[in-house]
Amino acid sequence: MKSPDAIVIGAGIVGASCALSLTNAGLNVLIIDRGSVSSGTTGAGEGNILVSDKEPGPELTLALRSRDLWFEMQEDVGDYFELEAKGGVVVARHDDSALLNLAYHQREHGVDARVVGQAELHNLEPYLHPEFHSGVFYPQDAQCQPMLAAAHLIRTVISRGGQFVSQAKVTEVLVKDSQVYGIQTSKGKFLAPVVVNATGTWAGEIARMAGSDLPIAPRRGFILVTEPAPQYIFHKVYDSDYVVNVASSDADLQTSTVVEGTRSGTILIGASRERVGFDGSKNIEILRKLAAQATSLFPVLRDVQLLRAYHGFRPYAPDHLPVVGEDAQVKGLWHSAGHEGAGIGLAPGSAALITDEILGRPSFMDASAFSPARFAMAKV
Amino acid sequence: MSNDISFFFNGEKFTGTKGQSIAAALIANGQRELRRTRFGEEPRSIFCGIGICFDCVVTIDGVANQRACLIEISSDMKVESSL
Amino acid sequence: MIIVVGAGPAGLAAAKSAASKGCHVTVIDSQARGGGQYWRHQTEVYGYKSNRSADYLNELQQNKLITHITGAQVWSAEKLGDGYQLNYLQGGVEKKISAQKIILTTGAYDRTLPFPGWTTSGVMTPGGAQSLLKGHGVVAGKTIVVSGTGPFLLPVATALATNGARVEIIEAQSPLRWALSPLALLLNPGKFPELIHYASAILRLKIKVSFGSAVTGYNDGEVDISKVRSNLSIRKKNVRSAPADVVATGWGFLPDVTLGGILGCAQTLDRDETVIFAVDREQRANVQNIWIAGEATGIGGADLALVEGAIAGLSAAGSKISVALIWKRFTKRLFARALQRSYPVGAGWQEWLADETVICRCEEVSCQEIIESVQELGAEDARTSKLFTRAGMGLCQGRVCSRNVSDIVAGTTKCAVSRNERLAASNRPIAAPISLGVLGDGIAG
Ligand SMILES: Cc1cc2nc3c(=O)[nH]c(=O)nc-3n(C[C@H](O)[C@H](O)[C@H](O)COP(=O)(O)OP(=O)(O)OC[C@H]3O[C@@H](n4cnc5c(N)ncnc54)[C@H](O)[C@@H]3O)c2cc1C
C-alpha cells in the first residue's frame, strides 16, 4: 500500500466530504472507519441542508457556502444522492416577530428569505393548519440522502486513487515531538503526516488518544417515520420554535417539529434534542410530543400511521459551533467534528476550510470561530 | 338470521360471510389481486395471512394501508386498492 | 395481576397455571378469538387432534380469574414504577394497561425465502393458507403446491386436500435426516401416532410428495421444481414443472421478538441463528418480572409452547416448578433441536435468484440492487445496505426480508453474518403501526 499524504478517520458525511476535497486538491487520501460507510450519526441523519435555521454569524457564512458546495459536489460526483433544492417554510405559531426579525437579518447576510402572508403560505403548503397566518419561505433550503452521499463521495475518492479501509478501529494516534505521524488501528498501523479527525460524536476520544482534548458530547435526537402517504407536504416545514431550540443548551428535552415528505412517500418528523449521553432507550413520551406537534402543523397527518422511530446522537460542542481546524497542541492533527444537528449541511463547507488550511491557501471565510484552540483559551 | 355481508371492493359489490376477513371474502369470490405496488405496479394478494407482511394493504373507508387479512368485513364497507 | 400477551398455546397455558394458583390474569391478544396461530377455529378443520385446545379455550372463557382482551394490538410497552405499562390499540382507540408482572408469549410467523415469481398473487405462506382455511373457511386455491421444509407442511397440505384442493408437497430435506436424532425420537414417543396419522392421510388423499426438491420459480400458473442439496443449493435445475394456482411456501418459523425487545429483554441466537429470547430455568427474561414462553424463546411447536407457558405461569405466580415439568420441557426441547437438525435452512437458496428477483417485497428492492449496494457502495451489513437501498424500510419493517438481506449481503462480501447484525435486525421500536393522531392524543397529563 502506497503511504498516503493524509488519513481521514471517519467515513461519515464529514469525513467523506473532507476526503474528496483533499483528493481533488491533489493529495493521496486514506479513509479509516471502525465500521462501514455511514455507520455513525450520518446513518441517522435526515439530510436537511438548511440555511433558514442559522442566525447571522460564522455558522451562517459556512452554511451558505456549504449549501452551494453541495451542488458543486453533485456536479463532480454525479446525481446519485437525491440532492434537491426543496425549499423550507418556517411558520410562527403565536407571535411571529422573532421569526420576521431573524429573516430580516438573514436577508442582510445573503439569505433568500421571503416573508409570506396567509394566502401565499397556504398556497405553498395547502395542508397546513389554517391557524397559521404568516411565515418565511427559504428557497435555498435543500436536502439530500446523506448515507448515499457519503458512499458516493468515498467511491469517487477511491476511483481517484484514494483508499478506504473499513472495520478498522483507531486505537492510538501516533505523535512524536507534538507532530502527528500516523495511527494504530485494529487492522494495523498507517502512517501519514496529516491526520483528520472526522469522528463526529466520538471526536473527543481521538483527541485524547493524541494527548489533546476536545469537549464534544452527544445530544440525542429522535425521528419519526410514517407509512408512505400521498403528497401532503411540499417543503421542509417547521415551527419557528425550532430555531430557538437549536441554539439552546438546556439539558431537558425539547421538541420542535420539522416535517417533510420524502421521495419514497414516507413522511419524516424530527427532531427532539436532549442531552442524555449515549442512552439509547426509547421514550414513548417523546414520540407522542413529536406526533402531536406534527399533527398540529398538518391535521391531515392524524390518519397517517407511524411505522418506526429511530434516534441518533448529534455531536455538539459547548458553544454549539463546529470544530474545524488544526489541534491546539498537536501539529498535523486536524479536526472536523461537532457539527451537531447540521453536519450534513455543513460537511462540504467544513471540508473546503480544512483543505484550504492544510494547503495553506486563502479560504472563503475566516475560520477562527471554529478553531479547536478556542476551548483551550476558554479554560485559561 | 343471515350470515351474509355485502361490501364494496373498487366499487364492485361482493358478498362474504360474517367473521371473514376482507382478503378471505375476496379470495373466496375469485378476486385474488388486492392492490398494485407503488413502484412496479405489480399485482399483490395476501402473503403471510396473519398481519405480518403488509402485502395485503388496502384503503378501507378512506383510511389507507389497512391489512385486508386481519380486518373483518362489515356491511357496506368500502374497500379500495389504491392510496 | 399478571398480564399475558398472546392467547396462543403458550399464553393460554400460562394463564391457566397462574390462575390455578389464585392469581388474577389478563390475557391480551390482537386476534378476535383466542387460540393463537394454531388453535384458530372458526370452522372445524381437519388435522391431527389431541383435544387439548378445548380445555384451554374453555378455561379462558370460564375461569373468573382470567380476563381476555381481544382485538387488542400492543404497539409499545414501557417501564412504569416497579411495573410495566402496555399501550394497545383496540378498534382504533389507544388504551393502556399496567401490571407488575408480564408474561410474553408472542409466538412466531412463517419464514420465507425468495425465488423468481414469489411476489405473484397466489404465492403465500403455509401459515397464510392455513389461516384462510381455519380462520375464515376459505380454501386458498384449487391446485396447491405446498413447498419448503418442516413438519408444518403436513397439517397444511392435508387440511387443504381434505377440503377439496389438489395438493402436492415439495419438501427440501430428506426424511432420512431424522436418523441424526435417535434420542429425541425415543424420548418423544407421542410423536409417532401423529406421524402415522399424517402418513396415512397423505396416502388416502393421494398427495404427491417429493423430497430433496424445492420450488425455485413460479410463472404463468406453473412452478419450476429443482433438485436441491441439504444446504438448498441447486443439484439439478428445473427438473420438472407442475401446475398450481396457489404455492404455499415456508421454511420454518421466525419468532416475533418485537415486544420483548422494546422492554429490553436480552436476545440471543438459536443454533440456526434465529433470534430468540434468552430465558432462565423458569422462563424468566433478564429483565425483572418478565417471563417469556412459547415460540418466542425458540421454535418448538405447540407441545413445547404449552409446557413453557405452564412453567412461566407457575413461576410468575410464585409457585415451585415440579421436576416432572422441567423434564417434559427437556424432552420437547430435544425434539425441537431434532427439528432444526432435520429441516435446516442453508444459504444455498441464493442460487435460485435472478438479478431482478424482488427481495424486499414492501419497497420492491431487487437482488441486484442489494448486491450493488455491497459491491459499488461499500455496504458490509444489512443495516448499511438498507440505508442505501431501502430494503427492510417498508410497512413490514423487515420482518419478511431482513434475514434474507443479511444473507445476501454476506453471500456477496463472503463474510459470515455477525451475531450483532442478526440481533440488531430484530430491533423494532414500535410493535405495530399507530396513527399520528392517536399517538399524539396519548400525551400524559
Ligand atoms: C436524528 C438526527 C437527525 C439529524 N438531521 C440532520 C439534518 O437534517 N441535517 C444535518 O445537516 N444534520 C442532521 N443531523 C446531524 C448529522 O447527522 C451529524 O451532524 C453528521 O452526520 C455528523 O457527521 P460526521 O461525519 O461528523 O459523523 P458520523 O457520521 O458519526 O461519522 C463518524 C465516523 O467515525 C467513526 N469512528 C468513530 N470512532 C472511531 C474510531 N476510534 N476508529 C475509527 N472510526 C471511528 C464512526 O464509525 C463513524 O462512521 C441529524 C442528527 C440526528 C441524530
Ligand SMILES: Cc1cc2nc3c(=O)[nH]c(=O)nc-3n(C[C@H](O)[C@H](O)[C@H](O)COP(=O)(O)OP(=O)(O)OC[C@H]3O[C@@H](n4cnc5c(N)ncnc54)[C@H](O)[C@@H]3O)c2cc1C
Ligand atoms: C399462521 C400460522 C399457522 C400455524 N398453524 C399451525 C398448525 O396448524 N399446527 C401446528 O402444529 N402449528 C401451527 N403453527 C405453529 C405455531 O407457531 C405453534 O404451533 C404454536 O401456535 C405456538 O404457540 P405460541 O403460544 O408460542 O404462539 P402463537 O400461537 O403464535 O400465539 C401468539 C399470539 O400472540 C399474539 N401477539 C403477538 N404479538 C402481539 C402484540 N404485540 N399484541 C397483541 N397480541 C400479540 C398473536 O396474535 C398470537 O395470537 C402455525 C403458525 C403460524 C404462524
Ligand code: FES
Ligand atoms: S397478508 Fe401479510 S399482512 Fe396481510
